[in-house]
Amino acid sequence: MSVTVLYFAAARERAGLARESLEVPDGARVSDVLALLAARHPALTPLLPHLRVAVQQQFVEADAPVPQGAELALIPPVAGGAPGLFAVVDRPLVLAEVVDAVAAESAGGLVTFSGEAKLAEIGEEVANQWPGTRLAIVHRVGTLVPGELAVVIAAGSAHRKEAFRGCEHAIERLKQDVPIWKKEFFEDGEVWVGLGP
Numbered sequence: 001m002s003v004t005v006l007y008f009a010a011a012r013e014r015a016g017l018a019r020e021s022l023e024v025p026d027g028a029r030v031s032d033v034l035a036l037l038a039a040r041h042p043a044l045t046p047l048l049p050h051l052r053v054a055v056q057q058q059f060v061e062a063d064a065p066v067p068q069g070a071e072l073a074l075i076p077p078v079a080g081g082a083p084g085l086f087a088v089v090d091r092p093l094v095l096a097e098v099v100d101a102v103a104a105e106s107a108g109g110l111v112t113f114s115g116e117a118k119l120a121e122i123g124e125e126v127a128n129q130w131p132g133t134r135l136a137i138v139h140r141v142g143t144l145v146p147g148e149l150a151v152v153i154a155a156g157s158a159h160r161k162e163a164f165r166g167c168e169h170a171i172e173r174l175k176q177d178v179p180i181w182k183k184e185f186f187e188d189g190e191v192w193v194g195l196g197p
Contacts, residue, residue, distance in 0.1 A: 001026055001068040005037065009181035010192040011051065011074040014043040024066065030055065031062040033072060044074075051076060059177070076181060076192065085136035086119035093140050093149040101136035102156030118178040125173065126155065126166040133157040133166040137174065 003022050007015045015037075022040075024033055030053050038045045052059055054073040055066060066072065085101035123135045139151045151174065155166035183192050 001028070003028075003033065003066055003069065004071045005033070006071060006073040008073065008075055009183075010047060010076045011044065013192075014047055015041045016043075026068075028066045029062065030060055030064050030066060030072070033066055034062070037074075047076065085138065086123055087138045088119070089138060089140055090142040091140070093138055093152045095149075095152050095154075098136035098138055098152045098154035102134040102154045104134070104156060106132075106158055119174070122170050122173045122178070126169055129169065130157060130162040130166050133162050135166055135170055137170060139174070139178070 001024060003024055005022050006019050012018055034048055038048060052075040054075060055064060055070050085098060119137045126133050126135045134156045136154045144150055153167055153170050155163045157163040183190055
């Protein structure tokens with residue numbers, strides 16, 4: 001059967017392509033596909049233990065079945081309807097933009113952290129876990145120099161405790177699941193953050 005494999009960040013570099021079609025045996029599991037990819041692209045082998053795999057845009061375990069025609073995304077570690085603002089931009093970030101997105105007369109607490117579909121999913125999680133909490137996340141892409149903001153998050157709620165918890169939850173989930181990667185450049189080389197040299 002035929003599947004499509006999508007490569008991101010370091011996986012894309014090591015495979016040397018962004019996507020490919022792959023023939024796999026009927027009844028294949030994610031682990032079977034990864035073994036085929038390691039044989040096909042040996043440079044991927046050291047990266048495989050660090051990857052998360054999404055099948056049809058949902059994260060799955062290695063023993064998950066792979067249906068005919070499925071799309072598999074290889075996601076290296078990330079350094080992605082609730083009310084709020086969720087965006088990825090290629091311009092300098094403005095903290096006031098996310099603060100304005102959650103500010104309200106009813107918000108007695110407002111917390112910020114400086115440091116798309118997945119971003120909105122995080123917003124939904126926060127709204128469900130801490131009802132009445134509004135969240136805004138804006139992440140920047142492109143080349144950043146030291147000192148420039150990569151992400152700004154604001155959480156507003158009637159009580160500061162919920163605002164703090166919502167903001168903390170958002171940054172932890174962003175680091176864990178949003179497919180945004182960082183590559184750091186030094187005078188003597190470069191490295192993908194989270195993978196080591």
